[in-house]
Amino acid sequence: MTFPFRLARNAASALLIRAGFGMLMIVGAGASAAGAAQPEPWQTGFQKAATPVMERVDDFHDLLLIIISLISVFVLVLLIMVVVRFRESKNPTPSKTTHNLMLEVAWTVVPVLILVVIAVPSFRLLYYTDKAPKLTRAEVAAGKKIMTVKATGHQWYWSYEYTTPEGGKLRFESRIACRGYIDPENRRECQAASKRMQDKYARKVVRLLDVDNEMVLPVSATVRLYVTGADVIHSWTIPASGAKIDAVPGQTNETWVRFAKPGWFYGQCSEICGKDHAFMPIALRVVSEEEYQAWLAEAWNKAREESDGFSVIRAPEKTALRQAPAAAIETAGKQ
Numbered sequence: 315m316t317f318p319f320r321l322a323r324n325a326a327s328a329l330l331i332r333a334g335f336g337m338l339m340i341v342g343a344g345a346s347a348a349g350a351a352q353p354e355p356w357q358t359g360f361q362k363a364a365t366p367v368m369e370r371v372d373d374f375h376d377l378l379l380i381i382i383s384l385i386s387v388f389v390l391v392l393l394i395m396v397v398v399r400f401r402e403s404k405n406p407t408p409s410k411t412t413h414n415l416m417l418e419v420a421w422t423v424v425p426v427l428i429l430v431v432i433a434v435p436s437f438r439l440l441y442y443t444d445k446a447p448k449l450t451r452a453e454v455a456a457g458k459k460i461m462t463v464k465a466t467g468h469q470w471y472w473s474y475e476y477t478t479p480e481g482g483k484l485r486f487e488s489r490i491a492c493r494g495y496i497d498p499e500n501r502r503e504c505q506a507a508s509k510r511m512q513d514k515y516a517r518k519v520v521r522l523l524d525v526d527n528e529m530v531l532p533v534s535a536t537v538r539l540y541v542t543g544a545d546v547i548h549s550w551t552i553p554a555s556g557a558k559i560d561a562v563p564g565q566t567n568e569t570w571v572r573f574a575k576p577g578w579f580y581g582q583c584s585e586i587c588g589k590d591h592a593f594m595p596i597a598l599r600v601v602s603e604e605e606y607q608a609w610l611a612e613a614w615n616k617a618r619e620e621s622d623g624f625s626v627i628r629a630p631e632k633t634a635l636r637q638a639p640a641a642a643i644e645t646a647g648k649q
């Protein structure tokens with residue numbers, strides 16, 4: 315479902331919101347890591363949509379922008395009319411009218427209709443973000459699968475759980491890489507992180523957004539995200555993905571993402587969760603399928619060695635047994 319407003323986006327959003335900041339945004343755009351989805355200096359609009367969900371969020375935003383702009387202009391015109399036509403000098407004896415049935419029906423019914431126009435696409439979008447869409451036959455034939463990653467919010471870091479193709483399940487912790495350069499201890503942390511980033515990805519560390527172990531996803535894969543909290547309520551979000559979901563202890567919430575292009579995507583915990591709420595960013599690296607498999611193999615090695623905050627939740631052998639109950643029962647029957 316695509317609104318006809320997609321085409322109008324540049325015209326409407328850019329003109330209404332960004333016009334005055336256009337030049338400043340162009341100047342500011344050069345300041346960030348190339349191609350990364352993160353806030354820009356003087357940014358006023360959304361980050362560029364990277365998933366189908368965010369494209370729809372953009373469309374919905376544009377629809378709302380048009381509606382609220384029309385309402386604002388209408389109210390402004392009414393106000394100017396009142397000020398000009400009914401000013402004291404022009405209209406010395408005001409009317410004592412207190413009721414007008416048609417007018418009162420209209421100003422009740424019209425807002426209700428406007429709300430209905432907003433509610434329909436709003437609910438449609440809400441349900442679209444709720445569950446990963448089923449794969450098409452062509453996608454299944456091409457061997458595509460819906461993969462699942464679980465994110466858990468902790469005071470004050472995130473942890474992620476992945477399943478390897480062999481059935482092993484691993485977990486790793488993802489902690490902020492650089493808080494800032496003022497406090498000497500943080501400065502040392504940032505310098506070390508910057509060196510690590512330079513060696514590994516040939517770029518600087520992004521203050522407040524980069525982490526030690528980033529989440530990694532294959533490009534164009536449909537990823538079901540399970541999100542929960544370990545202690546208090548956190549909220550997992552990456553603005554460019556359109557996913558924003560509460561991490562509630564004792565409950566697993568679900569949403570999904572599918573990134574169209576590789577790159578770095580950033581977000582921050584979005585539910586005030588304690589003193590270091592501002593220091594538990596979400597960093598995601600979207601890579602090709604081959605790079606993803608290589609990363610997963612490396613992650614599994616780290617998990618087995620229990621290094622870098624990686625650990626094994628479930629070894630593959632046990633899972634293989636569990637996945638083949640029929641064969642196990644058959645063997646048991648023959649004995």
Ligand SMILES: [Cu+2]
Nearest residue numbers: 548549583587
């Ligand atoms: Cu949090």
